[in-house]
Amino acid sequence: MLFFGGTDSNTFMHYDIDLANIFHFQIEGKKQCILFDQKQNKHIYKIPYSLITREDIDFSNPDFEKWPALKNAQGHVTNLNHGEVLYMPEGYWHYMKYHTPRFSMSLRAIARNPKNLEKAIYNVFVMRNFDNVMRRIKGQKWIDWKNGQAISKTHTSFK
Numbered sequence: 001m002l003f004f005g006g007t008d009s010n011t012f013m014h015y016d017i018d019l020a021n022i023f024h025f026q027i028e029g030k031k032q033c034i035l036f037d038q039k040q041n042k043h044i045y046k047i048p049y050s051l052i053t054r055e056d057i058d059f060s061n062p063d064f065e066k067w068p069a070l071k072n073a074q075g076h077v078t079n080l081n082h083g084e085v086l087y088m089p090e091g092y093w094h095y096m097k098y099h100t101p102r103f104s105m106s107l108r109a110i111a112r113n114p115k116n117l118e119k120a121i122y123n124v125f126v127m128r129n130f131d132n133v134m135r136r137i138k139g140q141k142w143i144d145w146k147n148g149q150a151i152s153k154t155h156t157s158f159k
Ligand SMILES: [Fe+2]
Pocket: 014, 015, 016, 094
């Protein structure tokens, strides 16, 4: 997979549906990468039935008053420069912020951990379809409900 992007753009925090192992090659440009493993799900305002967190969190400069549970999340931050490679273990959440126009490439290998493989199969065949059906039936209401759940569930487990 090849990716192109402009200056000061970013991707949403997400993990890949198949929980693949990813080697990410930074061919041109600079970017910041923030990673979380799947154990951090309860701290990062994950949206239910989806692969993303709340879209209004700026992970490169988080507002801890608005998102207090993020204080308990343990992540990894790195800056990728021209010519560097980042290995993302299977299922890792990733967020990327581009400082310069960039060009990068990812090589992927399927999940090897049976638990992750099981989750990948569930995501592809169950979760995605369920989410699509609910979107069709309930539309924006479904999306609003999920966004609300991301906060209430995270704050329930946040002490
Ligand atoms: Fe990804």
